[in-house]
Amino acid sequence: MSLLLGPMKQHLDGHKGLTDHNEILALKDAKRVYIPLINGQSTNVEVLVKEGDRVYVGTKVAQRNDSSIVPLFSSVSGKVVGQETFLHAILKPVAHLVIENDFKYETKAPFKPLDYTKASEAELIDFTMNAGIVGCGGAGFPTYVKYKFAKDVHTILINGVECEPYITADYRIMNEKGKEMVIGIKAMMKMAKAPKAIIAIKASHPELIATVKKEIEGHSDISVFPVPDVYPMGWERTVVFQVFKKRYDKLPGEVGVVVNNVTTAIALGTALETGMPITEKIVTVSGDGVKEPHNVMVPVGVRVSELVAKCGGYASEDVLLCAGGPMMGKTLTNDQFVITPYSNAITVLITRPIDKVACLRCGRCSDNCPSSLQPVRINQFEETKNYEMLKRLAVNDCIECGMCSYICPSKIDVTEGIRRAKRLVQTRAAAEVKK
Ligand code: SF4
Ligand code: SF4
Structure with a gap:
């Protein structure tokens, strides 16, 4: 069934100023990382290393092998020490591969860089699959699948809207990694045989729009589309409607569009340039429940408790912890879950008594x-x-x-x-x- 779009008139207090101009911290001192043996909801994952094996940053340690192929990589150098099962951000217990960090961060790129201008569409799709590129906006959907089945695509829509309160990870990474973003977008256009790409960014970010416009200079097939700063403008259906004035039933492909989060484009561009998969993520740690809100660059598999400690610790004993933003994120009961390749934020809010009253029928x-x-x-x-x-x-x-x-x-x-x-x-x- 086709969804009607509601009025989209709510501008939320984004609290973005807590982190959007702070220094990006780097977390490198986790003694162990825990690579979640899952992609999306699938735990059909084959482990490719055994206890005692030495691994590097970029070593392929496991692979999802069912309806999709998604390799998983080590985010540190060190030694495999076993497996542990504990709560994952999907709110279920999941097995994790435990790797002891030797703090050397020795890196071995698992594949060769690839020049998107010379590679064929099929080679780029294979590369995207083997690099384990997944939707970095929170969903973790394997990116190559979107392109394998893409047909009659007129536009790649890059979602840089980031409408959830508190989260500024996309905002920051777009400022830092413009070159990789352009390479990723061009590769996506080639994979889908799409003649153009549009980057959707909130109109309330004129500085970011100017930076991105500078980055895409010379690429007349890529443009920026400023969108209103209302919630939930970053929802796929909303942003497609805002840009194309078209609605679809199940997938944006029905109206000739493939949508990717901007961080996904950057991850693909980075992999093409360096031969490195997603081994680290920029994650916004924000909210009034954390002492020093920051964006943090963190290896995949680090526990959230360590990330919060890096940001000065909790500001109260009584906090609510969300994997993601406060609107669409999942509330977790403890801080032992870990950062995945598709984590983008941890929101920590001080819990306050709520004076709930009966429904007013206000509509x-x-x-x-x-x-x-x-x-x-x-x-x-x-x-x-x-x-x-x-x-x-x-x-x-x-x-x-x-x-x-x-x-x-x-x-x-x-x-x-x-x-x-x-x-x-x-x-x-x-x-x-x-x-
Ligand atoms: S959470 Fe509430 S407002 Fe949002 S789509 Fe569902 S019913 Fe509508
Ligand atoms: S109709 Fe009731 S539930 Fe809906 S917003 Fe008004 S008071 Fe809240």
Whole structure:
């Protein structure tokens, strides 16, 4: 079903000033890294090293081998010391390969750099697969798959909107890695046989727009499209609609567009230039619950507790920890989970008592829902577990953007009720299929 877009009129207080101009810290002193043996939701991962093996930064240590191929790489040099299973940011226990860091950061690029101007489309797609390039905006979807099946693409849309409050990782990396960004975008255009690319950036970032425009000088097939600073403008459907005034059913390919996060383009450009996969990530650690908010360059597999310590530690004993931003991120119960190739932020907020009152029937949650849902009605039918009505109210179209909770004057966590409703509908639907 095609989603209608809601009004998109909410400008959120982004709190971006906490980190957008701070120095980028480097975290290099983690004694161990824990490479999560997972990609997306798939744990069908073959481990390619054994206890005692010496590895380098860039050694391929494991590979997802099911519907997609996604290699996983060591982010430090040192010794494999085993496996441990603990909570992952997807909120499930996951096995992790444990590597003891020798702090030498000896690097062995696992593949040769590739000149995108000389490589064929097929060679670039293979390279993207073997380099383990995944969607860095939080999803971790294997990038090569988008290009393998791309057809009739007129534009590569690079999503540099970063609309979630607190997160500035994309903003910072775009400023730092313009050359790699252009190489990645050109390679994406070639893989999709797309004649042009558009980089979407918030109009409220004129300095960044100027920097990126300078970077793309001489590439008349790449342009910048300033978008309004409203939430959730960075949602794929919203940004596609904003730029092309077109809606799609399941995938942007239906309207001739492939969308990639800007950090993904930078990761691909870096791999093509250096032969190195994603072994480190820039992660925003921000919120009023951390003492010194910063962006941190951190090896994949470092525990979040170490990242928070690098930023001065917690500002309170009572904090809420989100993998991602406060609107769409996942709330974690402890800080032992690790940074993945697709982590972009850790948000730490001081928890405060909420004076929740009854629903005022004000309709603000419906008026501001980008998927044009009726969150308050969904919550009512969730309470009575009315499966048929929840289906009729299209609860699965919810993108869990958090806007209904944010906007609610009664401080009701409307989004949490919607999440429960989605789980109920999905579980019932799965049970019906089995019958
Ligand atoms: S979280 Fe709320 S506002 Fe966002 S899409 Fe879902 S129902 Fe709509
Ligand atoms: S925004 Fe809050 S108070 Fe208003 S209708 Fe929705 S749930 Fe009720």
